[in-house]
Amino acid sequence: MKLAQYGAAIALALSLGACSNMQTLYGEVTSTSISPQAALAAANAFDALEVTATAYLSLPPCGGAIVTCRNATAVKNIVPAVRSGRTARNAIEALLQSNSGAAIPIANYNTLEAAIQTLQSTYTQFGVAVASK
Amino acid sequence: MEIAITTLLTLIEAMIPELPALGGATAIIDKIIASLISIIPIIANLFPAMLTSVKGIISALQSSGPATADQIAQLQALDAQCDQAFEAAAAAAGAPATTAPSAS
Numbered sequence: 001m002k003l004a005q006y007g008a009a010i011a012l013a014l015s016l017g018a019c020s021n022m023q024t025l026y027g028e029v030t031s032t033s034i035s036p037q038a039a040l041a042a043a044n045a046f047d048a049l050e051v052t053a054t055a056y057l058s059l060p061p062c063g064g065a066i067v068t069c070r071n072a073t074a075v076k077n078i079v080p081a082v083r084s085g086r087t088a089r090n091a092i093e094a095l096l097q098s099n100s101g102a103a104i105p106i107a108n109y110n111t112l113e114a115a116i117q118t119l120q121s122t123y124t125q126f127g128v129a130v131a132s133k
Numbered sequence: 134m135e136i137a138i139t140t141l142l143t144l145i146e147a148m149i150p151e152l153p154a155l156g157g158a159t160a161i162i163d164k165i166i167a168s169l170i171s172i173i174p175i176i177a178n179l180f181p182a183m184l185t186s187v188k189g190i191i192s193a194l195q196s197s198g199p200a201t202a203d204q205i206a207q208l209q210a211l212d213a214q215c216d217q218a219f220e221a222a223a224a225a226a227g228a229p230a231t232t233a234p235s236a237s
Contacts, residue, residue: 051215
């Protein structure tokens with residue numbers, strides 16, 4: 001029992017340490033804004049996912065003997081996620097250019113993150129490999 | 134053709150970090166942009182996975198010191214072509230159309 005409690009305490013301490021490191025890396029995150037570094041990282045992550053989506057949509061439709069193919073359900077998830085993510089990414093990139101160094105509104109970031117999560121979970125579900133540089 | 138394009142992209146990627154130290158960097162960026170204008174349609178149609186490298190090059194050039202305002206505008210237009218490549222693929226896959234993506 002005590003061992004389990006120690007284990008839980010260590011796990012909590014490690015997770016708090018990770019949070020601290022994340023804040024050092026990305027800067028302060030508030031309820032209304034996020035650091036430009038974090039926003040840029042999300043925008044770059046989205047770019048890779050969008051390229052993967054383009055390649056996936058270029059595959060032939062599944063059916064018959066085709067092994068590497070695009071699934072209709074995946075397409076239904078991917079297309080709206082890329083479109084909403086692209087709008088948010090463009091807004092973030094415009095803000096990054098116009099107010100250099102200023103914080104980015106959290107709403108744009110949240111929209112982009114939601115799109116990223118949808119794409120990542122869809123890729124995981126359908127076994128899509130994400131393009132890398 | 135795939136190998137030739139991959140080699141070209143690799144060379145461009147290797148050159149970008151050296152641009153600030155090079156004389157005539159603006160002219161070199163012009164040539165890189167001209168190359169990208171030529172190959173992006175081919176990449177979008179035949180090798181869409183390579184768009185990742187293209188987007189990386191565009192991003193690196195935009196943030197590189199020597200790029201002029203005109204060149205950054207050209208790079209933003211090229212970036213938008215990557216978005217248009219997605220829309221073309223989506224249309225070909227039967228997804229409902231939307232308004233054309235704008236330059237970021």
